[in-house]
Amino acid sequence: MRFFSIRQNGKLYIRLLLGITVSVSLFLMVSSFVYFFAFSRILQEKAFESDLRNLQQTSRTVAKTTESAQTVSFQIYRNSSIAKILYYSEPNAFDVQAAMIDLGNYLSSMPFIHSIYVYNSAQERYYIAAQNGQRGIIGEDELMDASIASILEDYQQYRPFAPIPRTIMASERFPEETAVYTYLCYDAIGLEQQINSAVIVNVSAEWINRELGSNGGGRTFLIDDRNAILSVDDLQSSGLDTEDAAIIHASAQKEESGFRIAELQGVRTLLSRTSPDQYGWQYVRMTPYEEIVKETKELRAKTLQIASLILAIGLLLSWLLSRYLYAPINQIESRVADLESERRNTSYAIRQNALLKLIQIQDFNPQVQLEKLKRIGISFDFTKPYRLAFMRLDRFKESESLQSKDLVTFKFAIMNIATEISSRQYGVDAVDLGDDGILLLLNVPEHASSELAPIGDMLAEIQNACQEYIRMGLTIAVTPPSSRPEELHALYKQVKEATLHRFFRGRACIVETDELQLEPVTKYAFPVAKEKRMLDALMSGKTDEAKLQFDDILSGTSSYPIAVAASASAHLAVSLGNMLAEIERNGLTRFGSPLRLTPPRFEDYETLEEMTDGYYRFFDELKDTLVAKRSSRQEDLILRITEMIDTRFADPNLSLNFIAEQLDMSTYHISRIYRQQTLTTIVDMINQVRIGKAKELLGSTELSVAEIAEQTGYTSSSYLHRIFKKLNGVTPAEYRSAHSAKQQPGG
Known part of the structure; x- marks a missing residue:
C-alpha cells in the first residue's frame, strides 16, 4: 500500500533516485571520516618514525663526534709541540709558535671543530685555535668564553669526554653566541684537586644538526643528563612554560622511544621521543598535528566536496529525470483527474435529474427504473415501503433577493441537514425541485415500523436545525407509507399541494396528508x-x-x-x-x-x-x-362654474339651469355644492358679476342704461334698474351722476 501510494502521488522515481544519490553521498562522507581517522593514525606513526630516525641520527652523530673529539684530544696530548704549552710554565716563543701551528692544522683538518682550547693553569693562559672569533694566546682575564672557566672549576660535575652543550661568544667583534658541544680532556690534576692543564674541543652544533634535517614548524629539544630542556638548534633553554615542560619530562621518563598527542603551547602536537643514549640524553621532537594531517584534511575536504557535488547533481538529476519520466504519466493522470472531476461534478446533477423524472412520470416499469437508479448510485426503492416529505422554504420571496448560486448553496445545506437527520431512521434521497421546493424520498426499514420515532418529531428536528444553522424556516408535508410504485406520482402531487396549506396553518407547520380532510x-x-x-x-x-x-x-x-x-x-x-x-x-x-x-x-x-x-x-x-x-372634484366644479359666469355673463340665457345643463349635473346638486363652498348662490353670483360690469360701463362710457343692460345680459333696462338699486342702493342714473361729479376738477 505504501508503494502504490508513493507511485500514485508521482514521487516513486524521484525517491528512488534520491535514495541512490543520498546513499552514495552518505557513503562517501562516512568513508572519508573513517579513512581520515585511519590515515591520521598512520600518519602519526609515520611522522613519529621520521622524527625518531632524525633524532637517533642526531644521537649517533653526537656519539661519532665524541669519538672524533676523543681522538683529537689524545693526539693533541701526544703531540710533543703542544705538550710544551700544556706542561711548561714558561715555554719559549718557538715552542709556542710550533704548538699553535699544530693546533691550526688540527682545526683545518676537521671542519666540524669550531675551536680548540689548550689550557695551562700555571701560565693562566689559553692557547686558542678557532674558526672565527677570539684566537691566539689569551689570558684568563681576557677570555670572552666565560663559561669554560666555570666548567674547568667544576670539572667534577662533568663526565670526561662527554659532550657539554653550551653557547659561547667568541669575541667582541662577534657578539652573537654560537652553539657548541664541548669535550673536556684533562690529565694533570694538582694536589688541590684543580686542573693543571686541559684540552678543550668545541664541536659546532650547527654541523651536528645538519643531520637532523628540517621538518616544517617542528622543534627539537635535548634533555641532558641534568634534566635540562635545551633547544637543539641553539642549545639555549627551551623557553617552555612549567606546564609544557612537565608534559615533556613526563614523556621522557619512559625508557623506550615512543610518541603521544599533547597540547603544547596551545597547539595540538605530536610529541616524539628517543630512549636515553649512553650519555643519559634524550631527544624530543615537537611536530604540529595540523602539519601531519594537513594533506589528509585536504583530501577529506575534497571528498566532502565531491560528495556534496554528487548530492547536488543527484538532486537536480532526480528532479529533472522524474519530471521527464512522469511527463506522460502526469498527462494521463491529469486527464483521468479531469474525467473524475467531471464525473463528480455531474453525478449530482445526473442523480437529481433522474429523481425528478421518476416523480414526474406516471407509467413506468419498476424494475427497469430501479436498475437505472442503482447504476447512478441512487438507493431509493419504491417497491418497498416509502414516504414522501415535501419541504417548502418559508419567506421565499425574501430569499429570492439572494444570488442564484447562494440560494442553491442554502438549499444544498438544507438537503444535507435533512438527509443526515432522516438517515438515522430511513434510507433517504433528496431532490431539489427548484424554486422553494425540496423533496425527501424516505424508504421505511423493513420490520422496523414499530421501532421508529414519530415522523413528526423527526421533521420538527429538521426544521429546528435549519433555523438554527442557516436561519431558514421550513413548511413540511409528509405522506403515509406506501409500497405501490404507481402511486409515486400521485403522492408527489398530493404532498406538494399539502404544503400550500401553510396559507391557513401558518409558516413552519407540519402537515400529514392522511390527516388533511378536505371537501371536494x-x-x-x-x-x-x-x-x-x-x-x-x-x-x-x-x-x-x-x-x-x-x-x-x-x-x-x-x-x-x-x-x-x-x-x-x-x-x-x-x-x-x-x-x-x-x-x-x-x-x-x-x-x-x-x-x-x-x-x-x-x-x-x-x-x-x-x-x-x-x-x-x-x-x-x-x-x-x-x-x-x-374633495378635489368639488373644487374643480366651483372653478368651472365661476369661470363660466365670468366669461358668459352677457348671455341672457346664463342661469342655474343653463349651467346645470352645460355641466350635465342636476341644479340641486350644483347649487348645493356651490353654496357649501362659497356661501352664496349661483344666481347671486351671476347678478354680482353683471352689476359689476354695469358699474364699469356706467363710469367709463356714455352708453344708455338700455344699452348697458343688453351688454350685461339683462333682457330689459327695468330689470337692470331694479337689481342695480337692490345691490347698490342707488339707480344706474344716480350712480353715473355721482361718478361723473367725482371726476370733475374740484369735485
Whole structure:
C-alpha cells in the first residue's frame, strides 16, 4: 500500500533516485571520516618514525663526534709541540709558535671543530685555535668564553669526554653566541684537586644538526643528563612554560622511544621521543598535528566536496529525470483527474435529474427504473415501503433577493441537514425541485415500523436545525407509507399541494396528508352576495364592513383544496379591479395608468394573515383616495362654474339651469355644492358679476342704461334698474351722476 501510494502521488522515481544519490553521498562522507581517522593514525606513526630516525641520527652523530673529539684530544696530548704549552710554565716563543701551528692544522683538518682550547693553569693562559672569533694566546682575564672557566672549576660535575652543550661568544667583534658541544680532556690534576692543564674541543652544533634535517614548524629539544630542556638548534633553554615542560619530562621518563598527542603551547602536537643514549640524553621532537594531517584534511575536504557535488547533481538529476519520466504519466493522470472531476461534478446533477423524472412520470416499469437508479448510485426503492416529505422554504420571496448560486448553496445545506437527520431512521434521497421546493424520498426499514420515532418529531428536528444553522424556516408535508410504485406520482402531487396549506396553518407547520380532510372543489360556491356587500361598503367608505365581508369570504375556503382559496382571491381581485375602472369611468377619481392602486394577488402571500393585512391596507388606501379625490372634484366644479359666469355673463340665457345643463349635473346638486363652498348662490353670483360690469360701463362710457343692460345680459333696462338699486342702493342714473361729479376738477 505504501508503494502504490508513493507511485500514485508521482514521487516513486524521484525517491528512488534520491535514495541512490543520498546513499552514495552518505557513503562517501562516512568513508572519508573513517579513512581520515585511519590515515591520521598512520600518519602519526609515520611522522613519529621520521622524527625518531632524525633524532637517533642526531644521537649517533653526537656519539661519532665524541669519538672524533676523543681522538683529537689524545693526539693533541701526544703531540710533543703542544705538550710544551700544556706542561711548561714558561715555554719559549718557538715552542709556542710550533704548538699553535699544530693546533691550526688540527682545526683545518676537521671542519666540524669550531675551536680548540689548550689550557695551562700555571701560565693562566689559553692557547686558542678557532674558526672565527677570539684566537691566539689569551689570558684568563681576557677570555670572552666565560663559561669554560666555570666548567674547568667544576670539572667534577662533568663526565670526561662527554659532550657539554653550551653557547659561547667568541669575541667582541662577534657578539652573537654560537652553539657548541664541548669535550673536556684533562690529565694533570694538582694536589688541590684543580686542573693543571686541559684540552678543550668545541664541536659546532650547527654541523651536528645538519643531520637532523628540517621538518616544517617542528622543534627539537635535548634533555641532558641534568634534566635540562635545551633547544637543539641553539642549545639555549627551551623557553617552555612549567606546564609544557612537565608534559615533556613526563614523556621522557619512559625508557623506550615512543610518541603521544599533547597540547603544547596551545597547539595540538605530536610529541616524539628517543630512549636515553649512553650519555643519559634524550631527544624530543615537537611536530604540529595540523602539519601531519594537513594533506589528509585536504583530501577529506575534497571528498566532502565531491560528495556534496554528487548530492547536488543527484538532486537536480532526480528532479529533472522524474519530471521527464512522469511527463506522460502526469498527462494521463491529469486527464483521468479531469474525467473524475467531471464525473463528480455531474453525478449530482445526473442523480437529481433522474429523481425528478421518476416523480414526474406516471407509467413506468419498476424494475427497469430501479436498475437505472442503482447504476447512478441512487438507493431509493419504491417497491418497498416509502414516504414522501415535501419541504417548502418559508419567506421565499425574501430569499429570492439572494444570488442564484447562494440560494442553491442554502438549499444544498438544507438537503444535507435533512438527509443526515432522516438517515438515522430511513434510507433517504433528496431532490431539489427548484424554486422553494425540496423533496425527501424516505424508504421505511423493513420490520422496523414499530421501532421508529414519530415522523413528526423527526421533521420538527429538521426544521429546528435549519433555523438554527442557516436561519431558514421550513413548511413540511409528509405522506403515509406506501409500497405501490404507481402511486409515486400521485403522492408527489398530493404532498406538494399539502404544503400550500401553510396559507391557513401558518409558516413552519407540519402537515400529514392522511390527516388533511378536505371537501371536494365541486362543493364550493363563491359567496356573490358577500362580495356585493363588500363592494358597496367600499364605495360608501365603510371599510370596516368591507373587511368583515372579506374575512368571511376567505375563511370559507379553508376546508377546501388550496386552489379554491386561490380562485376566490382571484375572483375578488377581478371584482375590485372592475370597481376601480368603473370609478374612473364615472369621473369620481383617476388612479393613473397603470393603476397605482391594485388589489393584492394570492401568489404574493404565503399565509392568509399576510394577505388579509394586504387587503386591509388596500381598503384603507382606497378609502383615503376616494375622500381626497372627492374633495378635489368639488373644487374643480366651483372653478368651472365661476369661470363660466365670468366669461358668459352677457348671455341672457346664463342661469342655474343653463349651467346645470352645460355641466350635465342636476341644479340641486350644483347649487348645493356651490353654496357649501362659497356661501352664496349661483344666481347671486351671476347678478354680482353683471352689476359689476354695469358699474364699469356706467363710469367709463356714455352708453344708455338700455344699452348697458343688453351688454350685461339683462333682457330689459327695468330689470337692470331694479337689481342695480337692490345691490347698490342707488339707480344706474344716480350712480353715473355721482361718478361723473367725482371726476370733475374740484369735485
